[in-house]
Amino acid sequence: MQQFLQQTINGLSIGGVYALIALGYTMVYGIIKLINFAHGDIFMFGAYVGMIAVMNFNMPIYLAFIIAMAVTALFGVIIERVAYKPLRKSSRTAALITAIGVSFLIQNGMLMIMGANIYAFPQVIPNRFFTVFGLRLNMLQLVIFATSIALMIILQFVVSKTKLGRAMRSVAVDKDAAALMGVNVDNVITITFAIGSALAAAAGIMVGLYYIKVFPFMGFTPGLKAFVAAVFGGIGIIPGAMIGGFAIGLIETYVAGYGSTLYKDAVVFIILILILLVKPSGLLGKNVKEKV
Amino acid sequence: MSYLTVEHLTKNFGGLSAVSNVSISVNEGELVGLIGPNGAGKTTLFNVLTGVYKPTQGKVILNKDGKSIELSKLPPYKITHQGVARTFQNIRLFKDLTVLDNVKIAMNQQAKYGLFGALTRLGKFYASEADIEQRAHEFLKKVNLDDLAYDLAKNLPYGKQRQLEIARAMATGAKLLFLDEPAAGMNPQETHALTEFIAKIRKEMDLTIVLIEHDMSLVMNICERIFVLDYGKLIASGTADEVKNNRKVIEAYLGEEE
């Protein structure tokens, strides 16, 4: 039992990471229906910016967060303007391929600039532990967990309750009609990308702090898992991203802890497929049949 | 036994009863109108009849060649195989394909070869393809669309697209057609042409037609019987004159004549 609880904590903390990345994924997807394949790499970019801020400029960590989020937001906006915007009216697969191209570009650009080596994120927050009922809790685990929930709530509020959120959702449905309501479509998309990228940067730094390892390809696997998480929960749905993230974190951990790690990822995908068969648009997705 | 029988049909969406306890029957060869205020459940009824939605309650029965077939148990494609086809309120042509291909796809049932024949082109492949091609052209001639055979469906003028959608539905070999607002967005002249088109194809091909329409000039002109839905319920049925003078229909739908 003790061990099960400990595994649950482990699962929730890794799930928190997926959830954090998935939030940005889902947000961008929700607005422009683009599977931003480069999201994981934007996350990696954020981790590097944060690391450089701390390591080379000796910034305190909170400042590194702010700087990384700002720089990465800008980076995301530039990507959107240069690579995605020209493809707004094209097929979604074309946009997907562009996103894959952007992903390659960021990975290999970073590889060229920073080299292939693995950097260790400076451990500026002492990794403190405390034991509650015999369970070891890690300070950073808690921070990641809490941050992902807090961000989820804030985002959900913004998207569902504010004027900006309504504008975002309108743009998602029909850009021209939104423009006719006075919505500056480009700005809304820009803001969406900025928020999504800033979230990715936050996740990047947190992962850097917790898992230490920073390298040009660090975004790929978590990015993919986050994407799976977003789909799991119902892509485009903010609480779904979080639930998906935690679900995948837990499944992975339980399988690794009690079954065979060898089949860990396979089990995740099998459960994903099974869930999609019952709920074809994800856990929280609405099963609306297209009205004809 | 009538050709199509709808028995106590109900379709709920969550708490909303879009169609409730509707019973209708249509005789072979009839041209029937289905009218009612917006949101009355007309399209929903069509969707249930063609298998897009499963009914919450009730059933739909088609009597064909002495057999009765429970349509409400079949998936859409099998309903089409029973000789039932439809058009959509918002046109759903295969936009990026030619007029000819739209029709050929509807005729797909008639291909006389399987996967092996398709891949190897042995056996009946060439003969069957030539046959389909020829029949598609013949069919297009019959519906006066042959000169547009090689145009992409999306490039057709709106009125022609509506016609093509009807033609495509017929090309499946359907004997029973459901037309959802075929005249929407047309001006009186175009509507008039469409009315004639429907009358003509119906006669030439022995079709049974049920149509939804808000254009009363069309409905009152050609429909032999009219059903009126309101809030999902059948509130009236009868000939054009009967319906026109029905108080409930006037209140709910037609409004007072000026």
Add this chain to the structure above:
Amino acid sequence: MKNLFSKKNLIWLGLLIVFFFLVQFLIDIRVITPYYRTIVYWVGIFIILGVSLNIIIGITGQLSLGHAGFMSIGAYSAAIVMQNMPDMTGLLLGMLIGGLVSILVSFVVAIPTLRLKGDYLAIATLGVGEIIRIVILNLEITNGASGISNIKNLISWPLLFVFVVLAVVLSANFKNSAIGRACISIKEDEIASEAMGIHTTKYKVIAFIFGAVLASVAGSLYATTYYVVKPETFGIATSINILIIVVFGGMGSLTGSVIATGFIGIINMFLQSFAEVRLITYALVLIVVMIFRPQGLLGSKEFGLDKILGFKPPFSKKLRKEKST
């Protein structure tokens, strides 16, 4: 029969024979050096992969991100059989077994997953590809992470040519038939397609299995070309590379996939000497092409198929005459 040996088909056959011997001659006189030959092999194998994925994505409209999984089935089947039978019989037997296993696996997978739409399907197929890879990674017979090495190299221009031509012709035949039309109508509008009496699930499954089998064949050729098969080769990255070919060439355009594969093969060849900037340039080319030609090189059109190759134009290209107003 008469139609099969129509003038157009014969011209086509003639052209293929001429092309075959031309290349063979160039290989013999070493204008096509052993190095260029490796490029030709890559292009040939990926043409099969691109065309087969195009059947699923471009023709039928079902976004699949797990194609490399089926490739791996063929690759491993061939590799395993050829460990004991390192000859042409072994290769063909392996290919056959791979094809059968692919049919089985793709059938089991297709029935449930193809009910999903769009991105949900994409992620499910991605999962399928990963599951196949992980299973291979952990099986005894596949030798786990190390994979199988020292596979007999039997690739040759004639062998490659036969399979590429077979794959492309079969795919073209598939597309240009009632089955192909059914598939295309599903891509265009699934609801309308179903209303036209098309059993959409059946055709989606057929297309998926067809694509999977061809991918498996390509996998077998891969195994006998590159000596080594290992699980990583058949991961998401490879599935994405195949997808790139399809989109690059134009969704639904088989000839587009053929041309795109050649194009990408050549780009890669030129970039070979520029290790660090290779992938950056590749990525940039990808982005730029997508921005300026989002529909891919050929869009959904075929490259002069009816003219040169003698296919009847099932999807006519007669352009609408500009109506003078």
Add this chain to the structure above:
Amino acid sequence: MLKVENLNVHYGVIHALKDVSINVEQGKIVSLIGSNGAGKTTLLRTVSGLIKPTSGAISYEGNDIITVAPAQLPMRGLVHVPEGRRIFSGLTVMENLQMGAYLRKDKAGIKEDLDKVFKRFEILYSRRNQDASTLSGGEQQMLAISRALMAKPRLLLLDEPSMGLAPLLVKEIFNIIREINAQGTTILLVEQNAMQALKIADWAYVLETGTIVLGGSGEELLNSPEIQKVYLGG
């Protein structure tokens, strides 16, 4: 109020509008009729900036608006109800209406207009928290018009508002248009229902294959035999 001069619009090689000039005077209802594909929608979309013309001038309240972004126009009181409703699916009816008031800051005024809308279309009130995409065709049309009204338009461009509506509602819609106009909103109305459109129009134009072929008061056109034959089914 709105003046379009020698407007030309192309879609690739298709010349959709040819030297079109129209004039909409303040406070009037101007109807634009014409068959399918004549270019009516194109004209409205060009006026509201969704399409860039190849040549010509559009001035609104005396200012050239060709270079103004579409999103700026509602602020200036020019609001377009697009063809095909284009309501925001996934947003509730209420949220759709709020989108109409996107650029407005006067909370009280918005509230007041919302009440007005709900009074006019009670069905919308009863469906206010429903996903707008599940509304019936007619309900969606009501929503689309109401949404535009939430922007407090001075000039309202209406593209086939009666399309797909039940006869009772068609009458209702035309009454509403009159009412809106009476309250001071100028209206440019595109309609297939030529009879009604001409009846309520102060002035009307006939567009055929991209060219204005006729212009006159509503009554004049209503009585023109040519128009009667083609557009009024007479």
Add this chain to the structure above:
Amino acid sequence: GPKEAETIKIGVNLELTGEVSVYGVPEKLAFQLAVKEINAKGGIDGKQVELVMYDNAYDTAKAVENATKLATVDNVVAMLGSATSAPTLAIGPVAKQYEVLAFTPSGTNAKVTMDGTAVNPWVFRACFIDPFQGLVLANFASNTLQAKKAVVMGSSSSDYAKDLAAIFGEKFAANGGEVLTVEYYTDTDTDFSAQLTTIKGLGEFDVLFVADYAARAGLIIGQARSMGIDVAIIGPDGFESPDLNDLAGGAANVNNVYFSTHFSTLSTDAKVQNFIAAYTAETGEAPSALSALAYDAAYMLFAAIESAGTDPVKVRDALKATTNFAGVTGTISFDDLNNPIKSAVVVKLENGVQVEATIVNP
């Protein structure tokens, strides 16, 4: 015959992009350093050495293409690479077909130098093979650490880990020990808490063998220590990396850690110290085991060319005949299977610093 070349061309076929470039890039740097040094000394027989370098991105198809190009278009004297086993396995047959030797600094899979059941006469390596380290570490655990119970962790996506784990288990058992469990994870994992929690639940054990590279071993060390697992952690040459301490969350976590390797930075050998200094000066970072192996491979090849000239066949023969080559990773000769015969060093880390080096023979 072909015109006498101006320079001596050596082909390089490495993982320079993609995730596996962490292994390829240090070797590239070491090759470049070696070439720079030799050229500064006037080259080989008065001829400058030139590297023709292609990236295989850890893709076997690319590796084959590159090897074919190096052998037939660039006409190199010999080929260096690849850093990992899989591409090297694909390069082997090409090397054999075109008769140009392929020399991998670090491809540890036993099959790399094989052609089926026989040796592939055209493939050599500079590192020890997986079984060797497995034996060394098992002996070290039993004899030096006096361990009775061991737990093994390794990546399921690499044969390196699997082979090491298997051999270690066999030998450790033969020495009278018991392997409680073998926990696998995948290469892309960063969170090992699930496995470590399970391991912790197994009860007491004496040694944790992590059969992996520093990229993950570092994280495992850190996470294990933070979970209160403080037994000795041992590992293979993959541990050797300047990043190990950082990845472990700080040098303070790297206590009671041992790994087997080819050379120790503690070595007082001038050659080793010079290499460390030169490499650090050139690249700005400390050399890893991989760069040391690559450096040795390059110099062994130079020596072979120096004695045999530029005919690929003669170069191969000369390399094969290498005896007691004094490299930074030890004194090297080749056995029948073209594997180096050399001894291993087991290094002890305290607070992340090498404090002790023991030479161990299998």
